[in-house]
Amino acid sequence: MSQEVDFSAVPVLDYSLSNDANDKPKFLSQLRHALINVGFLYLSNHPVAQADIDLLVSYIPKLFTLPQEAKDKIRMVNSEHFLGYSRFGAELTKGAVDQREQFDFATRHICRWKEGDPEHYKLWGPPQWPDEKLIPGFREVLERYLDQVQDLSMRFSSLIAEAFGLGPDGLSQFYDTPELMQHRSKIVKYPVVSGSSDQGVGPHYDAGFLTFLLQASNHRGLQVQNLSGEWIDAPPIPNTFVVNIGKALEFVTKGIARATSHRVLSPKGETPRYSVPFFQNIGLDVRLTDHVLNFSPEILALRDKRGYVAATDSVNFSEFDREPSGKVNLIGRVKSHPDVGERHYPKLFRQIFPDGFSGKGSAY
Ligand SMILES: O=C(O)CCC(=O)C(=O)O
Numbered sequence: 001m002s003q004e005v006d007f008s009a010v011p012v013l014d015y016s017l018s019n020d021a022n023d024k025p026k027f028l029s030q031l032r033h034a035l036i037n038v039g040f041l042y043l044s045n046h047p048v049a050q051a052d053i054d055l056l057v058s059y060i061p062k063l064f065t066l067p068q069e070a071k072d073k074i075r076m077v078n079s080e081h082f083l084g085y086s087r088f089g090a091e092l093t094k095g096a097v098d099q100r101e102q103f104d105f106a107t108r109h110i111c112r113w114k115e116g117d118p119e120h121y122k123l124w125g126p127p128q129w130p131d132e133k134l135i136p137g138f139r140e141v142l143e144r145y146l147d148q149v150q151d152l153s154m155r156f157s158s159l160i161a162e163a164f165g166l167g168p169d170g171l172s173q174f175y176d177t178p179e180l181m182q183h184r185s186k187i188v189k190y191p192v193v194s195g196s197s198d199q200g201v202g203p204h205y206d207a208g209f210l211t212f213l214l215q216a217s218n219h220r221g222l223q224v225q226n227l228s229g230e231w232i233d234a235p236p237i238p239n240t241f242v243v244n245i246g247k248a249l250e251f252v253t254k255g256i257a258r259a260t261s262h263r264v265l266s267p268k269g270e271t272p273r274y275s276v277p278f279f280q281n282i283g284l285d286v287r288l289t290d291h292v293l294n295f296s297p298e299i300l301a302l303r304d305k306r307g308y309v310a311a312t313d314s315v316n317f318s319e320f321d322r323e324p325s326g327k328v329n330l331i332g333r334v335k336s337h338p339d340v341g342e343r344h345y346p347k348l349f350r351q352i353f354p355d356g357f358s359g360k361g362s363a364y
C-alpha cells in the first residue's frame with residue numbers, strides 16, 4: 001500500500017461541475033481519485049430537492065415515536081421482501097449487537113415472482129407502510145425522495161463509468177429497465193446508550209454497487225477506515241450525501257473502485273442520531289462473473305499504485321461472484337434476518353442454518 005495516496009478526510013465533490021462541459025473533466029478526475037483511493041465521498045450541489053430532504057428529516061422522529069404496536073404491525077417478519085420494522089438490537093455485526101432501530105423501505109415496485117420463477121424474484125416487492133392516519137404525508141414524501149435519489153444514483157453510475165474510461169453506458173449492463181428495478185432504503189435511529197458498548201453498527205462493507213447516505217441529524221459517529229487501517233471521521237456536512245462503493249462494484253471494476261469498511265459509533269450527548277442510507281441495486285439476474293469489463297492500462301496503474309488493501313476487521317462477502325445477484329442478496333438477507341428467512345424461505349433457511357437458529361441475525 002502506498003502511503004502517498006492514503007487519506008485523512010473524506011473528499012467533497014461538487015456534483016454541479018458534472019453538468020458543465022468545461023468543468024466535467026475536473027469532476028471526473030476528482031471522482032476517479034475518490035473511487036480508487038478512498039471509496040467514500042461527499043456530494044454537494046446534488047439535484048435532490050432540499051425541501052423534500054428537510055421534510056423527510058422532519059418526519060423521522062415522528063416515525064420512531066409511533067406507538068410500539070403501530071411499529072410492530074409492520075414488522076419485517078411479515079414481509080417476504082424483507083421490508084419493514086426491526087426493533088432495537090435485532091441485528092448483529094461480527095457477533096456484537098448493533099444498537100439501532102430501523103425501518104427498511106424501498107422504491108415503488110410490483111413483485112414480479114410467479115409460480116416456477118426463481119425464489120429470489122420474491123426479494124423485491126412493495127414496502128410495508130405505517131398507518132397513514134398516524135403519520136399523514138410520510139409515505140408521499142419518502143416516495144418522492146426515493147425517486148430522486150434513484151435518478152441521482154443512475155446518473156452517478158454513468159459518471160463512474162466515464163471516470164474509468166468506459167463511456168457513459170459502460171455500467172448499464174448491470175441494471176434492468178427501470179420498471180424491473182427496485183432499490184432499498186432504511187431509516188435508522190441510533191439512540192444514546194448507557195452500556196459499555198458504543199457499537200451503532202459494527203465494521204462492515206456494503207454489498208451492492210452504490211450507497212447514498214443522508215446523515216439526518218447533526219451527530220458525528222460515522223467512521224471510514226483508511227488504507228492504513230485508521231478510522232477517519234465522516235461528520236455530517238449540511239446539504240450533502242455521503243456516497244460509498246459496495247463490494248459488487250469493487251468486484252466488477254477489478255478492485256479499481258474501492259469498497260471501504262465503515263462503522264457507526266453510538267451518539268454521545270442526549271439526542272439520537274438518525275440516518276437514511278439508500279442502497280442502489282443491480283438486476284436480480286445479473287451474475288457478476290458474466291460481465292468482464294476492460295480497463296485501460298492507465299486506470300489499472302492507478303489501482304496498482306494504491307495497492308491492495310490488507311484485510312480489515314470487517315467481515316468479507318464472497319458469494320457475489322458465482323450466483324445471480326438476487327440470490328446473493330437473498331442469502332445475505334436470510335443471514336441477517338433469520339426469522340424472516342425461516343418463515344418465508346424455509347428451504348433456503350435450512351440450508352443456511354441446518355441446526356436451526358435461536359438468536360439474532362448477523363447483519364454482515
Ligand atoms: O447510519 C449510517 O450512517 C451508516 C449505516 C450503514 O453503513 C449501513 O446501514 O450500511
Ligand SMILES: [Fe+2]
Nearest residue numbers: 204205206262
Ligand atoms: Fe454501510
